[in-house]
Amino acid sequence: MTGAPLLELDKLSTHYVSAQGSRVVRAVDEVTLSIHAGETLGIVGESGSGKSTLALTILRVLPPAARIVSGRMMFEGEDLVTKSDEEMRHVRGKRIAMILQDPMASLNPLFTIGDQVSEPIRVHEGESRAKAWTRARELLKAVRIPSPETRLTQYPHEMSGGMRQRIVGAIGIACEPRLLIADEPTTSLDLTIQAQYLKLLGDLQKAHGLALIFITHNLGIVAKMCDQLAVMYAGRVVESGPVSQIFNRPAHPYTRALLNSIPVMGDPDKRLTAIDGQPPDMSTMPPGCSFAPRCTSVMPRCREAEPPPFVVGEGRISRCWLAEPATGGAELRVAGGVA
Amino acid sequence: MKQYIIRRSSYSLLSLFLLSLTIFFFVRVTGDPATLLVEPGASAADIAAIHQRFGLDKPLWTQYGLFVWSLFQGDLGQSFYYQTPVFELYLDRLPNSLLLAFVAMSLSLLIGIPAGIMASVQVGRFWDGFGKLFTLLGQSLPSFLVGLVLILVFSVYLGWLPSSGAGTPLHLIMPAFALGWYFAASHMRLTRSSMLEVLGSEYIKLARLKGLPQSMIIAKHAFKNALIPVLTLAGINVVVMVNVAVVVETVFAWPGIGRLLYEGITFRDFPIVQGVVIMGGGMIVIVNLVIDILYAIIDPRIRLES
Amino acid sequence: MSTPADVIRLPSPAPRFTALRTFRIGDFPVIPVLILGVITFAAIFANLLAPHNPEVGSLAARFKPPFWLAGGSTEYLLGTDQLGRDVLSRLIFGARVSMVVGFTAVMVAGVIGTVLGIMAGYIGGWVDQVIMRLTDTWLALPALTFAIFLAAIVGPSMWNIVIILGAVYWTRYARVIRGEVLSLKEREFVRLAIVAGCSKPTIMLRHILPNVINSAIVLATLMLGVVIVTEASLSFLGVGVPPPEPAWGLMLSDGKQGLMVGYWWLTVFPGGCIVLMVLSANLIGDWLRVKLDPQLRQL
Numbered sequence: 037m038t039g040a041p042l043l044e045l046d047k048l049s050t051h052y053v054s055a056q057g058s059r060v061v062r063a064v065d066e067v068t069l070s071i072h073a074g075e076t077l078g079i080v081g082e083s084g085s086g087k088s089t090l091a092l093t094i095l096r097v098l099p100p101a102a103r104i105v106s107g108r109m110m111f112e113g114e115d116l117v118t119k120s121d122e123e124m125r126h127v128r129g130k131r132i133a134m135i136l137q138d139p140m141a142s143l144n145p146l147f148t149i150g151d152q153v154s155e156p157i158r159v160h161e162g163e164s165r166a167k168a169w170t171r172a173r174e175l176l177k178a179v180r181i182p183s184p185e186t187r188l189t190q191y192p193h194e195m196s197g198g199m200r201q202r203i204v205g206a207i208g209i210a211c212e213p214r215l216l217i218a219d220e221p222t223t224s225l226d227l228t229i230q231a232q233y234l235k236l237l238g239d240l241q242k243a244h245g246l247a248l249i250f251i252t253h254n255l256g257i258v259a260k261m262c263d264q265l266a267v268m269y270a271g272r273v274v275e276s277g278p279v280s281q282i283f284n285r286p287a288h289p290y291t292r293a294l295l296n297s298i299p300v301m302g303d304p305d306k307r308l309t310a311i312d313g314q315p316p317d318m319s320t321m322p323p324g325c326s327f328a329p330r331c332t333s334v335m336p337r338c339r340e341a342e343p344p345p346f347v348v349g350e351g352r353i354s355r356c357w358l359a360e361p362a363t364g365g366a367e368l369r370v371a372g373g374v375a
Numbered sequence: 376m377k378q379y380i381i382r383r384s385s386y387s388l389l390s391l392f393l394l395s396l397t398i399f400f401f402v403r404v405t406g407d408p409a410t411l412l413v414e415p416g417a418s419a420a421d422i423a424a425i426h427q428r429f430g431l432d433k434p435l436w437t438q439y440g441l442f443v444w445s446l447f448q449g450d451l452g453q454s455f456y457y458q459t460p461v462f463e464l465y466l467d468r469l470p471n472s473l474l475l476a477f478v479a480m481s482l483s484l485l486i487g488i489p490a491g492i493m494a495s496v497q498v499g500r501f502w503d504g505f506g507k508l509f510t511l512l513g514q515s516l517p518s519f520l521v522g523l524v525l526i527l528v529f530s531v532y533l534g535w536l537p538s539s540g541a542g543t544p545l546h547l548i549m550p551a552f553a554l555g556w557y558f559a560a561s562h563m564r565l566t567r568s569s570m571l572e573v574l575g576s577e578y579i580k581l582a583r584l585k586g587l588p589q590s591m592i593i594a595k596h597a598f599k600n601a602l603i604p605v606l607t608l609a610g611i612n613v614v615v616m617v618n619v620a621v622v623v624e625t626v627f628a629w630p631g632i633g634r635l636l637y638e639g640i641t642f643r644d645f646p647i648v649q650g651v652v653i654m655g656g657g658m659i660v661i662v663n664l665v666i667d668i669l670y671a672i673i674d675p676r677i678r679l680e681s
Numbered sequence: 682m683s684t685p686a687d688v689i690r691l692p693s694p695a696p697r698f699t700a701l702r703t704f705r706i707g708d709f710p711v712i713p714v715l716i717l718g719v720i721t722f723a724a725i726f727a728n729l730l731a732p733h734n735p736e737v738g739s740l741a742a743r744f745k746p747p748f749w750l751a752g753g754s755t756e757y758l759l760g761t762d763q764l765g766r767d768v769l770s771r772l773i774f775g776a777r778v779s780m781v782v783g784f785t786a787v788m789v790a791g792v793i794g795t796v797l798g799i800m801a802g803y804i805g806g807w808v809d810q811v812i813m814r815l816t817d818t819w820l821a822l823p824a825l826t827f828a829i830f831l832a833a834i835v836g837p838s839m840w841n842i843v844i845i846l847g848a849v850y851w852t853r854y855a856r857v858i859r860g861e862v863l864s865l866k867e868r869e870f871v872r873l874a875i876v877a878g879c880s881k882p883t884i885m886l887r888h889i890l891p892n893v894i895n896s897a898i899v900l901a902t903l904m905l906g907v908v909i910v911t912e913a914s915l916s917f918l919g920v921g922v923p924p925p926e927p928a929w930g931l932m933l934s935d936g937k938q939g940l941m942v943g944y945w946w947l948t949v950f951p952g953g954c955i956v957l958m959v960l961s962a963n964l965i966g967d968w969l970r971v972k973l974d975p976q977l978r979q980l
Contacts, residue, residue, distance in 0.1 A: 097583045100498075129586030136584070141577035146599050156585045207585065393818040401834055411834065515959040517910045519917050519930075520952045523937065527945055538941060618823035622914050626937070636829060640920050645833055652830040656822040663821070 040113075041070035042247050043094070043215055048107030048117075050086075050093045062321070063089040063102065065271035068345070071264065073214065076241065076248040078258035078279065080294065081268035082315050087251045088137075090268070091217045094249075095134055096124050112214065130160040133208040134217040139201035143192040149176075149203055150188030156210045175206040178243075179236060198229035202236065209240055216241075217249040222257070234261060255298050259283060267291050270316055270326040273345075277352030287354035289331045325356070333358065379671055387664040394656045398649065399442050403435075411645040412452065451653065452646030456638065461650035464635060469617075471541065472631035475554065475624070476616035478547050480609055483555035483562055488605060490559075491566025495574060495601075496593060506563055513560020522553040522626035539628035550627040554620055558612055565608055569601040576600075607666065614662045618655040710968045713961035720958055723773045724780040731770035732758075736925040738765030744939065747946050760946045762935060768946060771927035772954055778928040779958060782842055783909045787901045789847030790908075794854025795890075795897050801855065802862025803885050813859065816852045824849050825914055832920035839922050842915060846908050854900055861893045895973045902966035906959040913955050929955050 050064035063086045071077045079087050092098050094109060096116065109116040116127065133156075136142045143152060153175055154168035163171070169188060176184035179202040192200055201221065208216055218237065222230040238261065241248050250261055258265055258279060266276040267290065275288040286292040293311045313330035316322065322329070328338040337357055346359040402408045409425045426432055445452075451461035494506035529549060530538035537546050573579060574597055582596045621633030628634065632651060639647030723730055738761060745761040746752050747768075759768040801812035819827070831845040865871060866889075874884050915921035916930030924931060929951040936947030 095584060097580065125586045125588065127586070128584055134584045136577055136581055138577050142581045144578040144582070144596050144600070147596075155582075155587065159585070159587055159591070204581070207581070389814055390818045390821060393814060394821070397815075397818065397822075398830075401831060404834070511960065511963060515906060515963050516956055517913055517959070519914060519933065520955065523933065523940060523948050523952060527940055527948070531941060531943060531945075615823065618826055621825060621829070622917065625918060636826065637918060640829060640833060640918060643833075648830050648833045652822065652826050655826050656818075659821045659823070660818075 039072065041110075042073045042075075042112065044070040044108075044110040045094075046108040046110070048090075048093065048109060049105045050089055050098065050102055051105050052099075052101050053103060054101070062271045064093055066107070067268075067271075067273050069266055069273060069276060071215070071247050071249060073247050074241070074245050075264060076250060076262045077264040077266065078250045078252065078262035079266045079268060080251075080253055080255060080258055082253060084315055085268040086271040087268055088219055089271075091134060091219050091249070091251055094217065095128050095132060096121075097128070126160065129156040129213070130211045131213050132215045132217065133211070133213040134219065135201075135204050135208045135221045137220045139197055139204050139221075142204050143200055145192055148189055148191060149195075153188075153203065153206050153210060156207060160211050171210070172206075175210055176203070178209070178240070179203070179206045181206075198226075198233065201229075201233060205233070205236065205240070209244065209246075212244055213246060215247045215249065217251070219251045220253070222252075222254075237261075255294060267294065270321070272326065272355060273353075274327065274356070275352075275354045277349065281349060281352060287348045287352065287359050288327075288356045289333050289358070290327050293330075293332070376671065380668055383664060383667055383671075387660050390660045391657060394653070394660065395443055395446060396439070398653055399439055402649065403438075413455075446653065451650035454639075454644050454647050456642040456644045456647075461646050464647065465632065465650060465654055468630060468632045468635045471629065472617045472620060472624075472633065473613075475547065475550055475620060475629060475631055476613050478551040479555035479616055479620075480558070480613050481555075482551050483559035483612075484605075484609060486555070486559040487562030488566050488602070491563040491605075492570055492593065492598065492601075494563065494567045495570035498571065503567075506567065510560045510564055513557050513563075516556065517622070518553050518557060519622045519626050521556050522549065522623055525549045525553060526626070539626075541628075541630055546627075546629075550620075550623050550629050553626065554616060554623045558616065561612075562605060562609065566601065566605050569604050570597060573597045573601045607670075611662060611666055614658055618659065710961075710964045713964040716957050716961040717965065720776045720954075721780060724777040727774045727777050731767075731773045732756075733767035733770040735766060735770040735774040735927045738762070738767070740765050744944055746944075759950055760944075762932070762947055763939065766927075768932075768950055771932060772929070772950060774927045775929045775932060775951065775954070778839065778922055778926060779909055779912065779955075782839060782846070782912045782922070783905055783958075783962075786843045786846035786850070786908045786912070787904050789843060790850040790904065791854055791897055791901050793847060794851035795858050795893065797851065798855040798858025799862055799885050799889055799893065802859040803866060803889055804881070809859075812855065816855045819849075819852045820856070822849075825911060828911060828915060829918065829920055832915060837920055837923045839926065842912060842921055845915075846911060849911075850904060850908065853904065854897060857896060857900060858893050861896055862889055865889055865892050899966065899970045899973050902962060902969050906962040906966070909955065909959055909962065 045067055048064060048067045049062065052061040052063055053059070065086070067086075067090060069077070079090065081087050089098070089102065092102075093104060094116070096104070096119075098104070104117055107117065111127070111132070116124065119127070143149075150169050150172050153172040154163075154165070157163050157168040157171055158165065161168075173184045173188060176187055181187055181199060181202055187195070187199075192203075195203070205221070208218075216237075221237070222233055234257065237248065240246070248261075250257070252258060262279050264277070265279045265282050266273045267282075267288065268274065269290050275282065275286065275291045282291060283295065286295055290311075297311060311330060316326055316329065322339070324337075324339040324341060325331070325343055328334050331338065335357060343355045343357045343360070345353040345355050346361070348354045348359045402411060409422050409431060412425050413421050431438060449462050451465070453459070454461050454464055457464060490502075490506055490509060493502040495503075497503050525536075526538045526549065529536040536549055537543075538549075540546055579592060579596055582592045587596075617632060619633075620629075620631060621636045623629070624631045624633030625637045632654075635647060636651045638644065639651065742757065742761050742765040743763060745754065745757050745765075747760045748755045748758050757767050757769070759772070761767055762771070797812050797816075801809040801816075828845050828849050831848060832841070835841045835845065871884060871888055874888050879887070912921060913928070913930030913933070916928040917934040919934065921930055922928040924935075932951040933948055933955075936944065936951065939947045
């Protein structure tokens, strides 16, 4: 990749703090990632691994109990962490947009589609109602909604799930953002509609040259859609790099286990391996590597010290002691900061 | 749907039956109901006439039949004091009671809804705590006390408002406030919990993600959705207000049904007391039925339940 | 670049409004308990504490204001009423009425409601149907109107009021207790008791009752405030505790006439007593609710 990244996360941490301040959950822990314009980054992990919190952190719409405790988020040369609420509001929906998991619940049942699609245009660009509605109609056309003119005046309950999800997509691209974050946008859709929707997202990305962050637990979608991949486990990015390289030679045991758990088409003999054990309780994390209790290649040292991010190739890192360069000591190469 | 309405209506009929049975039972539990139903100091002939009229010398079930039959005809008995049928008196006073209830309801919503919204936006902070205090006071201050304090301040010391009677809008202010006070607290609580539920929804999250200003999220997206259950409760509470206003109407001498009940007490006019209780219970049973059916029409999930 | 919004303020959780906490030390509602304690003390030792006879006044000393106002004297600390009776003494004896009526009515309602609730929940079938239909019907009757109706029938006396309030309010217990019993019925220990051959009355008494008693106590505390307000309302309307017995509601009702001419002490003091007592009962009830039975929070 050439040029400066569009978004660059640097040791970003978001913690949930209980009301008494006694329990701390490190939902996002020292995450370092970057994405360039036009690129697609997939973020995978089990539920509760911090994927969604990471997305909400980038947009700074965290629940009240969550706090960004450290790190930087450089977006087009500005640090989003230090922006005021009001400044941040002008970023949301305008320069960075997000599509939520549940299309059925994402639309307000009491307002028309036209109202909800034109809303960001009116708020961010100060367009008149009529102009915003005209653009909303174009947007509905762009997400391939038939007869957009009549749909504008309808309410969400008059539409199917696939159609509502496209409308949510239309809201996402309404102000032509530079970055679109899609948080498991297809989990509640059936397979054919999923495929259509993914294609739609891909087309939109090409048409507008936007960067796409794709949050999912479906590695099949990652293989199809993404250029870059970050694997999250217990709030950490345990491995990241180009998709093809990671799929061919996973460096982290967790990534390997994840890849082994996808069914392969046309190979009925291949046994699927599930990952034993449960993700850890994030408020009482053991010392050492958080994956150690479930890891098949665990070593004594894994339970004592936490592996730092090791560089394992061009633009690739892995947080595993196995990835430690053999020489060790002074020549230990630790990736970090703005690498 | 039809089945639901039939089942729900038969429950209400059963309730009305039990209601009449309850009243019937209590009137006879202390002995001869004739002593309650005639004027104090009535002649033996009057008592005999009452016995005749309600069949008090016949078996109990015949008496009950006569009682229910007269209810069906809208006959709640004759007031001793006014010498007119209780049902007529009731209808005479109903408009005043409804007027008071509507104004009190409007006041309670004007206070309760904004307070509930403030509390929900500020969970655990100043306005939420203030709201909790308000709820506690709403539950703990009896309405006659609120009424008396209002009179003390606004009639006695400031002399701004008339302390009793009816006729001008000024007469309505204090009774409406005293009556609405308790309900304001309960509307506040419901608004708060309803708002919190809506604020946690996905479409509010999407509204945030769109970059809408907080004021617009609250006022446009959350408010409208949160209002539905509050307005439903308000609908039921108007009827409840008509029936609990006796203390407030007494304090302010407001000529409604509550005042009628008070007159029934002070003039030892038992048919009035009995009539007001029957009408009150019956109204509430019927309003509950109507609300349940309306809800079933709006929300298909209720129909499928049980 | 102004303030970093939700960043790096980690150690301090959102500041909480403390108005309610000022009623408490730590978790325990100290002041409400103290207030109820003082009222109980006054109720028990009313004979010793009251400086005057609460029912007999001297007509020479009518409408005396409290001692700190012009015309007041330390003989009548809180002034006198229209019959020249000492307000303070009447408040002290009034505490006795409120306490006796409040506690016994709550107990009567609690016993009836708990027994019927357990029977409805445990026996089920037509017993449940009858009890619950009756409960629903009685709940539809506006409580105060129903109480007035009953008072008009049985006539006013302190013990009649207790019975009336018990009859009006048992339904609130019955409904909650029945719900609890329904879920208890499915629990292991009850099933074991059935397998072990315990009789129905034994199971209800030995296994169910001890498990619903917490809820009953919490409800009772919360009902105390409601019952006291209703008692005061009945007295205020003239169908409560009959005069010359000094009930707070009655004092308010008598004092209303004096209000227009500025005899505020006849309403403010009894009113204040009612509010303090009800407020304390509600605060203690809330505390108990959270302490004893988190499931009841929805009540």
